[in-house]
Amino acid sequence: MYRKLSKPLLLLVILMMVLAAALSACSSEEPAPPPESKPAESEAPAESKEAAQPAESEAPAEKEAAEAEEKTAEEAPTQEAAESEAPAEAAPAQSEYKLVWYASAPHPYFEEVLKGVEAFEQEYGIPVEKQIGPDWEQSSQNERVEALAAQGFTHFSIYPSDASGANGLYEELTQNGIKVVNFGASTMQPTTASFVVATDxxxxxxxxxxxxxxxxxxxxxxxxxxxxxxxxxxxxxxxxxxxxxxxxxxxxxxxxxxxxxxxxxxxxxxxxxxxxxxxxxxxxxxxxxxxxxxxxxxxxxxxxxxxxxxxxxxxxxxxxxxxxxxxxxxxxxxxxQNPYGHGYLSLLALKYMADGYEPVEGVYHIDSGAAFVTKDNLDTYADDIMAVTEQIKSELTTKYLEK
Amino acid sequence: MAEVNVNQNVVSPKKNSNSGTGALAKLFRRNDMGVVIATALLFLIFALVTDSFFTRYNLFNISRTAGLYVFIAMGQMIVLVIGGMNLSLGGIGGLVVVAAGYTMDSMGWSPWISVPIALAVGMLAGAFNGIIIVKSKINSFIITLASLFIFTGLVTGISQGFPYTEIPKSFTLMGRGSLLGVPYTFILAIVTLLIMAYVFKFTVIGRRILATGGNLEAAQLSGIRTDRIVFLCHVLSGLFGAIAGLLWVSRMGSAQPATGSDWLIISFAVAIIGGTALTGGEASMLALFASAILLTLIKNGLIMLNVNVYFEQTFLGLIILLAVSIDRIRAMLHSSTRKFGRRDATEA
Known part of the structure; x- marks a missing residue:
């Protein structure tokens, strides 16, 4: 009896050990670098991940300086940001913002959007909970977003996995006072999402x-x-x-x-x-x-x-x-399209809503703009898109949001 | 290419007593002829009703896609034939594609190094399935379902969804090249099918595979180490999946991590329409070949005929139903001919 059971038990123990090792490896290590040929480096207007995190080989003094600079950036928003922000007394402390960015599944598009999210975090010093789901199923999205809502997050930037199905999730969230902004694609109308930041x-x-x-x-x-x-x-x-x-x-x-x-x-x-x-x-x-x-x-x-x-x-x-x-x-x-803007602007709109701003009545779509790329402007089209992002950013508290 | 089944090869050889009806009638009596006839008919119909069907470019595309389908289907057939299944075949394909892309693009290695590594990855993934199935005695459906998630997770984890585009131009020779207008992929598929037909028909290992699928207990009692056979078939499944993945990279000139996401239906459809029994112990390389062409032809023909995009899936289903009914009609005709034959013999 014991001999019969020993093999399957041993196999089970080995499997559990492999699983534990894999889980610990995944939680402690940086993800493997994506292929070098991705366009992210040339396209994204924001600083790359590598630039934000000083290389290990840097001189200690430089490293400390960089760390200090990064810390300062986290603690205080830039002057530009401060100028465009709501009055300081109305705004919650940075740690009190409960922002989430949720993407359906690993995809090159979301990597680009993530750059905008990271730029927002760095510029305003507000941490954002960033989650990428396992697949494009609405059910997976529901489970994960509901879990995040249960953790106390209050403002969500979401790529809807299913244009119709996501509305059910949004209705539940908004009934509990949670604000949702779609990025990348809109949910079917009518929707309880406050905005969609996407291409027309x-x-x-x-x-x-x-x-x-x-x-x-x-x-x-x-x-x-x-x-x-x-x-x-x-x-x-x-x-x-x-x-x-x-x-x-x-x-x-x-x-x-x-x-x-x-x-x-x-x-x-x-x-x-x-x-x-x-x-x-x-x-x-x-x-x-x-x-x-x-x-x-x-x-x-x-x-x-x-x-x-x-x-x-x-x-x-x-x-x-x-x-x-x-x-x-x-x-x-x-x-x-403007994936950087999809990330950056959706989070900024949510921040303003956390500061007490409300969407202007009848305004839902924030057209993030698009540029036509040809062989001639392969290296420069990102600048055109960045200009659109800046334009929308300057209009956010006048054209789209009000107090 | 031979039609082989366990009844024919191991348990009781199927010999037809109604000889003398001619070679054509003999051919018609074969179980795998239904799909061959259906394919031939469909080929004829599309050739007659569409202008662009017989263009060199179209025939090249059809044969190349069919070649790829053959490898995907063989990845499933080799485990179906032992009474199992491999739901993770697409995951293995994706893993192989990422392994090939990562080594060629990110590492800058030559295809001569990358291809063996990618093939090894495919076989290792198959071996992973095989060893767990054999040792745990859990149904292959459950094990390969779990490993599908594992492999898919590894694919997205390693690639982060990005394709690998820096694939050496020389590597596209197999996927894009041709010999006298016949794609290399198609030639490779035919050669592999012939080898597999030979293995099933004339080698001990082939017969052991069929016997294991036909009746596991009988195979064990006759001294076949069925665990080894199951393990081997899963390794082969991984190998065929790996070849399909590499051929896809070679055709595309880039390694797309989403490769394999739609292999599950293709692998089962081609293998089962191609005469592989879901219960195991039976497979026909000729029918599998015809089935791969049939499915490619249907998809190609629907676009050639410019069918309404909203009803495309309906047409696809209807044509598949029609094609498989031809086999049923053939079987009915065959059985009624045999009945009449017997009656005539009795009366005489």
């Missing part, structure tokens, strides 16, 4: 379509690559593309494809659509992240394998694969 998806789709048609010389046939039809944003993007195309009598959408949740699926479907229309297609437009990566991959491959038809392409977001395709001349451009 329809406007971005229209801008991308306009750019594509211009690159095609105002005429030709287009494949419209949509992401997932269940997403309400996809419907808006579809409308945006179709509205612009309708303005050009010589432009026609010859095929529309959708239902792509992974890059593999996108590559297969876009490849198929290209095959089906290879003798007549002049342009491809994608208005989703995954599909843009798919276009970059398919077209790179098409030209690498000897494809000679000139096919113009415009996508959205700044995934390294897309940026490389633009650099190589495979794609004409992409719409860069």
């Amino acid at each position: 998806v329809k406007a971005a789709a229209m801008q991308a379509t306009e750019a594509l048609i211009q690159s095609m010389g105002g005429k030709g046939k287009i494949i419209n690559v949509l992401e997932v039809l269940e997403d309400s944003n996809t419907v808006l993007r579809k409308e945006g593309v179709e509205e612009v195309v309708a303005k050009y009598p010589d432009v026609e959408i010859i095929q529309e494809i959708s239902g792509m949740t992974s890059v593999e699926e996108a590559v297969e479907k876009i490849g198929n659509a290209l095959s089906a229309n290879i003798n007549e297609v002049d342009g491809i437009i994608a208005t989703g992240f995954t599909t843009s990566v798919g276009i970059a991959q398919v077209l790179s491959e098409y030209y690498d394998t000897g494809g000679d038809r000139e096919i113009h392409a415009v996508g959205i977001d700044t995934d390294p694969t897309v940026m490389k395709a633009i650099e190589d001349g495979v794609m004409d451009g992409t719409i860069a």
Whole structure:
């Protein structure tokens, strides 16, 4: 009996030891560095993580000075911040702010947003609880956000995993006096979220379509690559593309494809659509992240394998694969959103609400702006987006919030 | 490519007594012919009704995707055939992709070093599943479900969701290159299928695998060390997943950490439509090959036909149903022919 049980028990003990070791390793170590080729370094206007944390090899004196400087930055907001803040007597102490930033799952986009969150923390000296969930399921988001609310956090900046499903969570939170701001994407209307800090998806789709048609010389046939039809944003993007195309009598959408949740699926479907229309297609437009990566991959491959038809392409977001395709001349451009602003501005709006500000009636959408990236402005487009962030920041307590 | 099953090879060889009906009739009687016929019919239909189907570019794409599907399906087939399953196949694929991307991009290593490392990672992940299943005697569904989370967590933890884009150009040869217009991926898939068909049909280890899946207790009583077979099949599953992952990196020219996220359905669909019994002990390399092409053809054809995007999934389901019904019709025709044959023989 004991002999029979000894093997499984031993295995169980080994497994538990491995698990304990893994958990302790994960909690004490810095995460592994992401690939060097990510665009974050070139794109993000904020200081990088490395810059914020002095290197170990620094001279002790320099290190101390840097630490002192960092401490000062944490303790006191910058002059600029102080000027734009609410009166000091009304504002809670920095430690009393209970702010949370919550992202659905590990993703390059959230890494960019995180930079804005960290810049906010550094500039205002207010700590923010930053959490990245395990997946894109609304149920996972509910569990984790509810746990954070139970810990006493009162102001949440959340990327809604499900545009409709997140409203249920928000209703419960706001009923308990908790303030929520969406970043990156909006929940379905009506919603109890105070704001959404995001790109105007329809406007971005229209801008991308306009750019594509211009690159095609105002005429030709287009494949419209949509992401997932269940997403309400996809419907808006579809409308945006179709509205612009309708303005050009010589432009026609010859095929529309959708239902792509992974890059593999996108590559297969876009490849198929290209095959089906290879003798007549002049342009491809994608208005989703995954599909843009798919276009970059398919077209790179098409030209690498000897494809000679000139096919113009415009996508959205700044995934390294897309940026490389633009650099190589495979794609004409992409719409860069403002992930830094999504993080920074959503937290700033929450801080103001904690200071006693209320949203201006009827104002919900804070358009974080977008820039069209081409081969020519690959290195400078981030400055344009940063300017938009500064503009919104200066208008936050006048246009969007009031006391 | 042979159709093999445990009844044929180990327990009681399936020999048809109705000989003399010609080679075509013999071929038609094979269990794996249904999916082959369905694939051929679908191929014909798409070729006739769409203009762009027979273009070189399209055929290249179809065969390359089918080649990739073959490896994904083999990763599942090799564990289904022993009566198990591998839910973590996509996780293994993602892990391999990240291992390849990390070593080539972040470490700057040559593909000659990265590829063996990535393959080893795949096999180790398979071995991890295998050893726990064998030692704990817990169902492979539960173990591989748990390891799916472990592998997926490692993928996101290591890559943080970022793709690895600095993959040497030379590495894309296998995924993008071709021999006389036939993609290398497709050629590699056919060669691997032929090897596996040979292994199942003519080698001891192949027959032991089928026997283990056909009847575990009988296999144990006949002296087969089934634990070793289970372990081996999981290592092979990891290896096939690793090859699929590497082929994907080679095709893309970048390593996307989300690779493998949609392999679960593909692996089961291709393997099961391709004649692998869920109960184990039966697999057909020919049907698996046809099934991989069938699924690729359906997806390709729906876009070629420019079907309404809102109803695409419905069409996909309907065509799969139609394709598998062809096999049922074939089986019914076959059994009625046999009945008539027997009656004729009795009357004579």
